[in-house]
Amino acid sequence: xxxxxxxxxxxxxxxxxxxxxxxxxxxxxxxxxxxxxxxxxxxxxxxxxxxxxxxxxxxxxxxxxxxxxxxxxxxxxxxxxxxxxxxxxxxxxxxxxxxxxxxxxxxxxxxxxxxxxxxxxxxxxxxxxxxxxxxxxxxxxxxxxxxxxxxxxxxxxxxxxxxxxxxxxxxxxxxxxxxxxxxxxxxxxxxxxxxxxxxxxxxxxxxxxxxxxxxxxxxxxxxxxxxxxxxxxxxxxxxxxxxxxxxxxxxxxxxxxxxxxxxxxxxxxxxx
Amino acid sequence: xxxxxxxxxxxxxxxxxxxxxxxxxxxxxxxxxxxxxxxxxxxxxxxxxxxxxxxxxxxxxxxxxxxxxxxxxxxxxxxxxxxxxxxxxxxxxxxxxxxxxxxxxxxxxxxxxxxxxxxxxxxxxxxxxxxxxxxxxxxxxxxxxxxxxxxxxxxxxxxxxxxxxxxxxxxxxxxxxxxxxxxxxxxxxxxxxxxxxxxxxxxxxxxxxxxxxxxxxxxxxxxxxxxxxxxxxxxxxxxxxxxxxxxxxxxxxxxxxxxxxxxxxxxxxxxxxxxxxxxxxxxxxxxxxxxxxxxxxxxxxxxxxxxxxxxxxxxxxxxxxxxxxxxxxxxxxxxxxxxxxxxxxxxxxxxxxx
Numbered sequence: 210x211x212x213x214x215x216x217x218x219x220x221x222x223x224x225x226x227x228x229x230x231x232x233x234x235x236x237x238x239x240x241x242x243x244x245x246x247x248x249x250x251x252x253x254x255x256x257x258x259x260x261x262x263x264x265x266x267x268x269x270x271x272x273x274x275x276x277x278x279x280x281x282x283x284x285x286x287x288x289x290x291x292x293x294x295x296x297x298x299x300x301x302x303x304x305x306x307x308x309x310x311x312x313x314x315x316x317x318x319x320x321x322x323x324x325x326x327x328x329x330x331x332x333x334x335x336x337x338x339x340x341x342x343x344x345x346x347x348x349x350x351x352x353x354x355x356x357x358x359x360x361x362x363x364x365x366x367x368x369x370x371x372x373x374x375x376x377x378x379x380x381x382x383x384x385x386x387x388x389x390x391x392x393x394x395x396x397x398x399x400x401x402x403x404x405x406x407x408x409x410x411x412x413x414x415x416x417x418x419x420x421x422x423x424x425x426x427x428x429x430x431x432x433x434x435x436x437x438x439x440x441x442x443x444x445x446x447x448x449x450x451x452x453x454x455x456x457x458x459x460x461x462x463x464x465x466x467x468x469x470x471x472x473x474x475x476x477x478x479x480x481x
Numbered sequence: 482x483x484x485x486x487x488x489x490x491x492x493x494x495x496x497x498x499x500x501x502x503x504x505x506x507x508x509x510x511x512x513x514x515x516x517x518x519x520x521x522x523x524x525x526x527x528x529x530x531x532x533x534x535x536x537x538x539x540x541x542x543x544x545x546x547x548x549x550x551x552x553x554x555x556x557x558x559x560x561x562x563x564x565x566x567x568x569x570x571x572x573x574x575x576x577x578x579x580x581x582x583x584x585x586x587x588x589x590x591x592x593x594x595x596x597x598x599x600x601x602x603x604x605x606x607x608x609x610x611x612x613x614x615x616x617x618x619x620x621x622x623x624x625x626x627x628x629x630x631x632x633x634x635x636x637x638x639x640x641x642x643x644x645x646x647x648x649x650x651x652x653x654x655x656x657x658x659x660x661x662x663x664x665x666x667x668x669x670x671x672x673x674x675x676x677x678x679x680x681x682x683x684x685x686x687x688x689x690x691x692x693x694x695x696x697x698x699x700x701x702x703x704x705x706x707x708x709x710x711x712x713x714x715x716x717x718x719x720x721x722x723x724x725x726x727x728x729x730x731x732x733x734x735x736x737x738x739x740x741x742x743x744x745x746x747x748x749x750x751x752x753x754x755x756x757x758x759x760x761x762x763x764x765x766x767x768x769x770x771x772x773x774x775x776x777x778x779x780x781x782x783x784x785x786x787x788x789x790x791x792x793x794x795x796x797x798x799x800x801x802x803x804x805x806x807x808x809x810x811x812x813x814x815x816x817x818x819x820x821x822x823x824x825x826x827x828x829x830x831x832x833x834x835x
Contacts, residue, residue, distance in 0.1 A: 258659045259659065260655060260658055260659065272661075273659060273660065273661040274661045276659060278656060278659040279656075280652045280655050280656055281652075282651065282652030282655075283651045283652030283653050283655075283656060284652075284653075284656065285653075286651075286653060287651065301660045301661065301662065302660070302661065303661075
């Protein structure tokens with residue numbers, strides 16, 4: 210069974226927070242929603258888990274017992290120890306006594322928190338807190354795992370570990386939805402949605418999104434801006450030619466995900 | 482720097498309200514409510530010479546609410562116990578006997594002074610005065626039952642609101658809403674611990690009051706417990722209500738403070754309610770502490786039966802239903818914004834009319 214949003218529209222007063230957004234989350238797959246701050250990622254997930262009622266569109270989600278959700282802000286109780294946090298979640302989802310010990314042990318091992326079992330949640334490092342939060346959301350083996358910016362503000366090593374945890378869940382059959390502000394993480398998903406200002410700029414597999422970049426992208430080592438449709442990339446410039454013809458002195462390159470996101474944003478500008 | 486501070490302040494409306502409203506409230510309260518002088522002390526006169534004695538209890542100090550020549554001392558005592566009168570004059574058989582309700586410290590002092598000034602025409606014999614319930618007019622006897630209520634307000638309102646706001650602030654409330662809890666489970670789960678702690682605290686306060694200050698506990702523990710339970714539900718409701726309109730713990734503390742202060746000043750804990758100006762007195766009558774103090778003093782010091790306390794008990798029950806009901810409705814809205822989501826595999830929204 211596949212979950213997700215179809216043509217969802219959410220208004221907040223006069224402001225349209227989400228407009229015709231479709232997100233599909235399939236079992237054993239990771240759907241990554243990429244976007245900047247205020248793109249509507251959290252709103253999207255709040256609709257998905259049932260915290261927010263959309264104004265239009267349809268939402269498919271499993272029963273509450275089968276959802277694991279980690280909001281962007283929290284995911285654990287700071288004044289409870291790691292073990293107590295696990296106990297609370299096990300109680301909340303009424304895990305049978307025989308299962309909870311095994312499951313908790315498994316989560317502790319997968320999150321690498323064996324040595325921190327009796328430390329307070331609030332005293333863990335940022336990366337450990339996020340790992341615990343994801344681990345807690347996995348404790349009851351949900352059908353749908355919804356993680357809002359699990360890797361934001363986390364060091365690269367912990368980020369890699371978090372992604373291993375997330376991929377492990379998908380490998381076990383869970384349908385996973387993740388938001389991120391880090392464009393390079395989009396490639397981790399089997400399906401990617403580029404969201405900006407409540408609109409879907411592009412969606413599909415990472416390959417499809419890269420293949421779908423319109424026009425031509427090139428690179429140039431110029432002192433000044435080579436064209437209005439260009440942006441800095443390290444020491445050089447990236448240039449986008451919507452019609453395919455790059456200015457002189459600009460070498461065509463294979464666009465990567467960063468390029469795809471910028472091009473999608475440029476292409477969505479009014480009048481283009 | 483100064484301009485920046487003012488700009489920040491202007492955006493923190495609650496603090497501005499507290500800085501401007503609070504001094505005004507304090508002034509009004511102290512001006513109108515803080516009145517130790519008592520007038521219109523309710524009095525009853527019984528015994529064969531009741532009709533002759535009644536006119537001696539003059540207004541504005543006294544307000545004679547009943548004259549009953551056929552009744553005797555037991556009836557007079559019952560009236561005092563049930564709070565229908567503060568002064569009871571028993572005539573007949575030589576010197577008249579004046580009974581005073583010692584739990585009304587200020588009224589008793591005023592009444593004693595007025596009785597001493599009675600003109601010689603009062604009769605050949607000066608009345609005998611007997612103070613009931615708190616014969617030595619010990620302040621702590623009257624204060625401890627009231628303080629018990631104040632401490633319950635503190636725990637119920639402030640600590641509960643902080644507990645709920647902490648959950649909201651850290652974002653875990655959002656997570657609880659997605660977990661397979663019914664809204665009721667969450668509400669009961671959040672309230673129960675505070676209810677238990679407050680109940681333990683209450684027992685502790687009463688026991689310490691009895692042990693250290695020798696405050697009597699003359700009445701029925703069950704009646705006291707009933708009043709305390711109703712009162713606690715109101716205070717917990719206020720705590721939850723505060724939490725639903727506060728984004729962080731600082732705001733919750735501010736609001737709780739604004740609710741606590743009038744209860745300290747206007748509930749009859751310090752200043753007698755009947756001597757407050759009418760414009761301020763009505764506030765007392767919507768404060769739960771006013772009724773709890775009536776119950777706790779009545780039961781502990783005067784052994785008031787439940788039949789005499791039905792009014793404060795009923796009003797507390799009404800307040801509990803209103804305040805707690807409102808709190809639960811608001812809290813539920815936070816927990817279950819999409820009630821249909823509780824259905825398995827809900828296909829939620831239909832297209833809304835645009």
